[in-house]
Amino acid sequence: MSTNILTGNKSPAILLGAAAAGFVVGLAANFGRKAVVQGMTAAQGEWDEGLKAEHRLTLRLFDAIEKTDASQTWKRGMLLTQLKHALAKHAYEEENVVYPAMRDHGQVEDADQLVHDHGYVKQYLYDLGEMPTADPEWIAKVREFRREIEAHIAQEEDALFPRLRAALGKEGNAHVTAEMNKAGFAAA
Template sequence: MDALDFIQQDHDRFRALLDRYEEIDPDDHATKREVIDELIAAVVRHSAMEEEAFYPVVMRDVPHVEEDIREEIEEHHVIEVVMAELDGLDATHEQFDAKVEVLAENLLHHLYEEEDELFPRVRSAFDDDALARLLDGLRTAKERAPSRPDPDRVGG
């Protein structure tokens, strides 16, 4: 496993949680809350990890990605705002499902951009050793990352 595989593993987990949410009975508010809480914690850790240990290295070592990385960070901010709203919203609230849908749309768009546009550029710019070193940094950053949303922490 290298750094991009590690990030992809998180992306796959996010998709699985969103798929699971779609399968929940509309009246099962406790399970909805549980799945969204798990998703929020995972996405917050992942975003903080990328911002600390992935994006700075990519900006330094991959040519012509600065604007793309700035956009990725702004997408993190938008996602973080929606997650913060969901974090404080009861699953029975009439807007809960709508906010989850907005979160899903923004998150899936973000994952697509990273996987289809950024990852190929990183893979071509980094050799196996560099991707292994990057993986070490990602693991360390993820271990100390927060698990609750804070829109003031990113972008904006």
């Protein structure tokens, strides 16, 4: 180790090396976190199955929020943060891959309506973030939000995604799956 005997200071080369090592470790940790977060979706196989898994995760987060009471403000805040992250990643995948594929395959109005719905998702998340989590209206807003999310999920899973899946064919579905996983990894 190179230390100046008179001052006890470490040389700039050692400090630079330590900083570089810390940077590399941070990048590796972030890459690992992204791999874990997107891994659940990718493990489902096809793009639509990955999105369905994310829908189920979203509903589980709503379940966890709805099991809290007004005294659990910290827990509510943490769960809301998790919900925001999950929905942001999910929206990024859909808005940057799936909805454009829908437009390319004749589902223009449906894709535009889903993007419109996502605007209201962001509005709900904003409103909930602005309200005190102990406020009785907060949990009422969560329940209203959940009803809207459930309707959005049903529309996607029951009608729109099966129609897109059929229109894409084998190669198209493989392409959308790969692109969606890339988008999910980037957003994770």
